[in-house]
Amino acid sequence: MFMASAKESDNVGVIFGVTGLVGKVLARKLISKSCWKVYGIARNPEVTPTIRGSNYHFISCDLLNSLETNKKLAALQDVTHAFWVTWATQFPLDTQECCEQNKVMMSNALNAILPIAKELKHVSLQTGMKHYVSLQGSSDEKEVCYYDEACPRVSTGNNFYYVLEDLLMERLKGNVSWSVHRPGLLFGSSIRTLYNFMGSLCVYGAVCKHLNLPFVFGGTRESWEEAYIDGSDARLAAEQHIWAATKTEIVSPDGQAFNAINGPRFTWKEIWPALGKKFGVGVPEEMFVENFWFSVAMDDKKKIWEEIVVEKGLAQTKMEDLANWEFLDVLFRCPQKLLGSRDKVDQLGFVVRHKTLDSILYWIDCMRDERLIP
Numbered sequence: 001m002f003m004a005s006a007k008e009s010d011n012v013g014v015i016f017g018v019t020g021l022v023g024k025v026l027a028r029k030l031i032s033k034s035c036w037k038v039y040g041i042a043r044n045p046e047v048t049p050t051i052r053g054s055n056y057h058f059i060s061c062d063l064l065n066s067l068e069t070n071k072k073l074a075a076l077q078d079v080t081h082a083f084w085v086t087w088a089t090q091f092p093l094d095t096q097e098c099c100e101q102n103k104v105m106m107s108n109a110l111n112a113i114l115p116i117a118k119e120l121k122h123v124s125l126q127t128g129m130k131h132y133v134s135l136q137g138s139s140d141e142k143e144v145c146y147y148d149e150a151c152p153r154v155s156t157g158n159n160f161y162y163v164l165e166d167l168l169m170e171r172l173k174g175n176v177s178w179s180v181h182r183p184g185l186l187f188g189s190s191i192r193t194l195y196n197f198m199g200s201l202c203v204y205g206a207v208c209k210h211l212n213l214p215f216v217f218g219g220t221r222e223s224w225e226e227a228y229i230d231g232s233d234a235r236l237a238a239e240q241h242i243w244a245a246t247k248t249e250i251v252s253p254d255g256q257a258f259n260a261i262n263g264p265r266f267t268w269k270e271i272w273p274a275l276g277k278k279f280g281v282g283v284p285e286e287m288f289v290e291n292f293w294f295s296v297a298m299d300d301k302k303k304i305w306e307e308i309v310v311e312k313g314l315a316q317t318k319m320e321d322l323a324n325w326e327f328l329d330v331l332f333r334c335p336q337k338l339l340g341s342r343d344k345v346d347q348l349g350f351v352v353r354h355k356t357l358d359s360i361l362y363w364i365d366c367m368r369d370e371r372l373i374p
Contacts, residue, residue: 010080010119011033011035011036011037011080011081011246012036012037012038012039012078012079012080012081012119013030013036013037013038013039013079013080013081013082013083014038014039014040014041014073014076014079014081014082014083014113015027015030015038015039015040015041015083015085016041016063016082016083016084016085016086016109017041017042017084017085017086017087018040018041018042018051018058018085019040019042019044019045019046019190019192020042020085020086020188020190020192020193021186021187021188021189021190021193021196021198021234022085022126022183022186022188022234022237022238022241023040023042023083023085023086023190024046024050024051024188024189024190024234025188025234025235025237025238026083026085026237026238026241026242027040027051027056028050028051029235029238029239029242030242031051031052031053031055031056032053034055036055037055037057037078038053038055038056038057039057039058039059039076039079040056040057040058040059041059041061041063041072041073041086041109042058042060042061042086042192043060043061043062043063044060044192045058045060046192047191047315047316047317048315048370048371050370059072059073060072061073063086063105063106063108063109064088064101064104064105064108065108066108066111069108069109069111069112070108070111070112073109073112073113074112074116076112076113076116076117077116077117077118078117078119079113079117079119079120080117080119080120080121080122081120081121081122081123081124081245081246082109082113082117082120082122082123082124083123083124083126083241083245084106084109084123084124084125084126084164085126085241086105087102087105087160088101088102088104088105089194093130093160094134094157094158094159095158096158098158098160099158099159099160099163102160102163102164103160103163103164103167106164106167106168107167107171110167110171114171120176121176121177121245122176122177122178122179122244122245122246122251123168123172123176123177123178123179124178124179124181124241124244124245125164125165125168125178125179125180125181126180126181126182126183126237126241126260127161127164127165127180127181127182128161128182128183128184129147129182129183129184129229129230129259129261129338129340130159130161130338131147131153131159131161131162131182132147132151132154132338132340133154133336133338134154134156134157134159145339146339146340146341147259147338147339147340147341148259148340148341148343148344149182149257149258149259149344165180165255168255169254169255172253174253174254175253176253177251177252177253177255178252178253178255178256179241179244179245179251179252179255179256179257179258180255180256180257180258181237181240181241181244181257181258181260182257182258182259182260182340183232183236183237183260183261184229184230184231184232184260184261184262184338184340185197185229185230185231185232185331186232186234186237187231187232187233187234187356187359187360187362187363188233188234188235188363189234189363189366189367189370189372191317191321191322191372194324194327195324195327196322196323196324196327197327197328197331198360198363198364198367199321199322199323199324199367199372200294200322200323200324200325200327200328201275201328201360202279202322202364202367202372202373203298203305203319203322203323203373204294204298204323204328205275205276205278205279205281205373206279206305206308206373206374207298207301207304207305207308208279208281208282209279209280209281209374210304210307210308211304212282213281213282214281214282214283214284214287215272215275215276215279215281215282215283215284215287216284216287216288216289216292217268217272217287217288217289217292217332218289218290218291218292218293218294218297218328218329218332219268219288219290219329219331219332219333220290220332220333221288221290223268223331223332223333223334224267224268224269224288224332225267225269226267226337227265227266227267227337227339228267228268228334228337228338228339229331229334229337229338229339230259230261230262230265230338230339230340231261231262231266231354231356231359231360232260232261232262233262233354233359233362233363234363235352235354236260236261236262236352236353236354237260239350239352240258240260240345240350240352243350244256244258247349250348258344258345258350259340259341259342259344259345260345261340261342262353262354262355262356262359263342263353263354264353264355264356265339266355266356266357268332269287269288270357271356271357271360272287273287274357274361275360278361278364279364293329294325294328294329295325295326295328295329298319298323298325299325301319302318302319302320305317305318305319306318306319308374312374313371314371314372314373314374315370315371315372317372322372322373
């Protein structure tokens, strides 16, 4: 754990996207510090509250509505640190519509906050490792590489990450420091997340156990056998947000970018058997099945999940609240590797690391504690 170098007695944070994978952890970490006050912003509160504290204040707000945003955020004059860990999901990634909608959402928030928060010191933006690749066509990089923060932007497609970075640079104008954090595959617990790996994995494991199905992996052989993507524990991402926002010697009014990845590489082939054991499911001798598609295998299992929820006395969720099968299919069939470098944060003294298997097992336990999965 790091020691914050800024004076914390005057710190007031606002977290946009407080019910998401990282937002929940970030809120809990901040309110555990007695000298922080925290506002949490989201359209809807948690179904089962996990963020509690006298110094925590939740505000329900649709950030796409400028009038509502101005009204709901009018009381935030004391904010010193803003954390943007949300995004608008109504349009497909890498589309102009997605860029425009996310720009509107952040613009509304900045329009409400900047004129009144006179003590604002730092804005922390979370994007992701997809900063380095495009879903439309091939990447500018032809060879496998370990992406670092100095890599140029990809020239193809429409990446809303770039739009948000440019918006911060324009609106803060060197007067307020800001940072960008780029996690890989995020591990955390939330039912408010579109690309929810942990939810998808856990629902799949529960269905396999309930129906006595083999716990197989569907994807490309390369993604099964080789290090293909970096994992990012939500706890690590949250720690890095706080580290960058409060470590005065590294923050910059011109903006700093940081990869927020666990560190040690992993392969699904190495960890899939341990996951099967954790879920108590049948582990076949050959776990890799190239023509297995999660979106096909799980398409007719919604009623099965409803049965599991009732039988195990779980929190009331629909399968789609937790699982995104198309996401798993894309993840395990990604045409190029997405591996990053930790050199920059390591050299600057950010020491938090996690083994990906340990991260996944930890979040399975957390989801069980929250009664989201059996």
